[in-house]
Amino acid sequence: MREDCGKIISNELISEDTYKMVIESALAQEMKPGQFVNIKVAEHFLRRPISICSIDETSYTIIYKVVGEGTELLSAMKSGMELNVFGPLGSSYPIHEEEHEVLLIGGGVGVPPLYELAKQYRNINASVNVVLGFNDQESVFYENEFQRLGCHVAVATMDGSYGTKGTVMDAVREHNITTEFTCSCGPRPMLQAVEAHYTRGYMSFESRMACGIGACLACVCKTKEKDAHSNVNNKRICKDGPVFLSTEVDL
Numbered sequence: 001m002r003e004d005c006g007k008i009i010s011n012e013l014i015s016e017d018t019y020k021m022v023i024e025s026a027l028a029q030e031m032k033p034g035q036f037v038n039i040k041v042a043e044h045f046l047r048r049p050i051s052i053c054s055i056d057e058t059s060y061t062i063i064y065k066v067v068g069e070g071t072e073l074l075s076a077m078k079s080g081m082e083l084n085v086f087g088p089l090g091s092s093y094p095i096h097e098e099e100h101e102v103l104l105i106g107g108g109v110g111v112p113p114l115y116e117l118a119k120q121y122r123n124i125n126a127s128v129n130v131v132l133g134f135n136d137q138e139s140v141f142y143e144n145e146f147q148r149l150g151c152h153v154a155v156a157t158m159d160g161s162y163g164t165k166g167t168v169m170d171a172v173r174e175h176n177i178t179t180e181f182t183c184s185c186g187p188r189p190m191l192q193a194v195e196a197h198y199t200r201g202y203m204s205f206e207s208r209m210a211c212g213i214g215a216c217l218a219c220v221c222k223t224k225e226k227d228a229h230s231n232v233n234n235k236r237i238c239k240d241g242p243v244f245l246s247t248e249v250d251l
Helices: 026-030 069-075 112-123 143-148 168-174 188-197
Strands: 002-015 018-024 036-039 048-055 059-065 082-089 101-107 127-134 152-157 181-186 200-205 220-222 234-236 243-245
Touching (some): 002 069, 026 059, 048 069, 048 082, 048 112, 101 168, 101 188, 112 127, 127 143, 143 152, 152 168, 168 188, 188 200
Parallel strands (some): 101 127
Antiparallel strands (some): 002 018, 002 082, 018 059, 036 082, 200 243
């Protein structure tokens, strides 16, 4: 990981309050699916952690939702401007070449890191099922991008305005998806539902982060493996994660 000033190639709105930014940077050569970058935003002391969506030889893509002043400023940046980035950070999804069929489940801003993962599994000719969960039709993004990779895609919306009405698990049942190896990313209630149905695979946490390198202990989670002395074994989501074995973390 290192600090880098990347050049913004594009920054566009792709769904409600959700932007896609492509950044030209040598950091792309060091990135893996599931990792994130910490972005410096003008007039803000803390950097903004954003997951990596797609990786190319000389550039990478991030997708972010405008939720406050920092991301609002980020959304106003134009092509040609420079962006100060620290990364790549965190753990990644390992690629299991022995798995011939995988299921990727993403909810909201948990969708982006699964795209590069899907791309790499398709590169080894694995069958990839993708289930995406959103609040409503206006929030849906990247359905077509996953389809263009050759993935089988199902979408769920909580209000039923598009795809299956309900949760990602409702969409799994409606589409009769029986794949057992699962990688997921999204809000904790979604991860709890995934954990209740699957025991093989990985999950990535959404969490508020401060330093992004594990120094401040602001983003810890409990694991099921207990420490012999304290009966608690905490992991730093930004440093030990954000990707964990699906059976490792106590949700």
